[in-house]
Amino acid sequence: MIVNASIDPKKATFRHYAVTYAMSLITIAAFGLLSLDSYAQYHMQWNSATATVTDVQVDSAHNRGDVLVSLEYTYAVNGVSYDSQSTKVVHIPSTLENRNLLAAQYASGTKINIFYEVKTPDKTMVTEPDKSPINFIGELIATIAMSCLLIFAIYTNIVIVLQKKKLGGKT
Numbered sequence: 001m002i003v004n005a006s007i008d009p010k011k012a013t014f015r016h017y018a019v020t021y022a023m024s025l026i027t028i029a030a031f032g033l034l035s036l037d038s039y040a041q042y043h044m045q046w047n048s049a050t051a052t053v054t055d056v057q058v059d060s061a062h063n064r065g066d067v068l069v070s071l072e073y074t075y076a077v078n079g080v081s082y083d084s085q086s087t088k089v090v091h092i093p094s095t096l097e098n099r100n101l102l103a104a105q106y107a108s109g110t111k112i113n114i115f116y117e118v119k120t121p122d123k124t125m126v127t128e129p130d131k132s133p134i135n136f137i138g139e140l141i142a143t144i145a146m147s148c149l150l151i152f153a154i155y156t157n158i159v160i161v162l163q164k165k166k167l168g169g170k171t
Contacts, residue, residue: 047116051111051112053109056108084114084122
């Protein structure tokens with residue numbers, strides 16, 4: 001084993017810990033941001049409106065066998081007209097007959113019910129928003145679990161290094 005005598009082992013250990021801590025903090029921050037995004041989605045205020053379909057594309061969800069219905073539509077909120085688009089997954093076999101039936105069901109000019117975000121009415125979806133707290137709680141639990149695992153990994157790393165030093169080994 002070749003050892004570079006110019007590298008101070010204390011500095012190398014410090015760099016190792018600094019990188020480990022930085023990566024841990026970045027990971028915890030990323031999971032925290034995901035939880036905040038889920039929390040924001042959970043607390044958004046959604047209203048419904050009637051929209052008129054202007055275009056429809058019906059395709060297969062290749063890897064799942066479902067049908068994807070991509071809709072373009074117009075709607076009005078408080079007298080202001082909006083154009084939007086959204087994709088809906090329909091859980092039926094993706095046969096040509098089913099795709100043709102969905103294309104006819106959402107043909108141009110068809111009235112559909114959409115949901116828009118109250119504060120930003122140009123943000124819409126064609127499926128009812130999930131108001132269940134399960135997503136938010138799940139991501140929060142995942143963030144806490146990941147944080148605990150990272151703290152445990154750092155603690156274990158420190159204990160191993162200290163034991164090696166105590167036994168006179170190299171770090």
